[in-house]
Amino acid sequence: MTTEKLSADLAAAVTDVARLLIREGLHVNRTALSVLATLRSGPRRITDLAACEFVSQPGMTTLVSRLEDEGWAKRQPDPTDGRAVNVVITKAGERMLEQAIAARTEVLRKRVERLAPAERRALADAVAALEMLTRD
């Protein structure tokens, strides 16, 4: 198989699976989940988060405000820089994130279980390569 055809087929398949996961799950915004996932590994600045998520800084400012309104994150002043804030995930945010991930996993698990063993094995063998694709 050419890399051209592989790329075309893979793009289509991945897009379709992602659509499945988005539509089946979660009353909650994709970017919000991704931010919370980032925050699990430690506090971040607004600007960092905006760059991670490829949204504008004002977009991230309002998103963080929404996260605060929901009680999933909070702003903390940065002791070393009066301009900056450190956004941290709350316990409630961690709980919500875990539930969201579990729901997403469950959507896929039901379908993975309908596959033939060889297909499951093929997917398992491909996960590492898929992850490699996004390592910029």
Place this chain on the structure above:
Amino acid sequence: MTTEKLSADLAAAVTDVARLLIREGLHVNRTALSVLATLRSGPRRITDLAACEFVSQPGMTTLVSRLEDEGWAKRQPDPTDGRAVNVVITKAGERMLEQAIAARTEVLRKRVERLAPAERRALADAVAALEMLTRD
């Protein structure tokens, strides 16, 4: 690997790759592209399209209007049912869709080519299983 862990890892990886394809590509809406792709296989009613894309009927009505404004699709009266319209893709719509797919493919191809041969093989072997996941 348990199907649980496979599902969790796969969901995360697929979501990340999809995000890559969305952000890197295309000034044009994901749902619009998906509708045009559907229309490639023949005319559809507004209601059908809404069901396919999991949006509301008014949402699809406005989306089809946008597609018409861009010249990518047009409404045709249904000769057998005065209430209905048949949405058809235009030549310009087909061209745009092909370009969008090519751009998306190119984003992925650059990254696929950086993989080791064994990783590419693993992805190629997994495409069929990925496609199976979204079959109804």
Place this chain on the structure above:
DNA sequence: ACGAATTACATAACTAGGTTATATGTTGGG
């Protein structure tokens, strides 16, 4: 064959989640 219910689409009013341009306060280098 006619009226009621249903169907297909459109319109209106609203919301979420972004955008760019700009303002405000903070910091660090020459």
Place this chain on the structure above:
DNA sequence: CCCAACATATAACCTAGTTATGTAATTCGT
């Protein structure tokens, strides 16, 4: 110590969706 650069916030706007409702066409029961 001042000034450019930085971190965030605010304002005004836009796109793509939602629900509720309106309008015209069709179907179905009697």
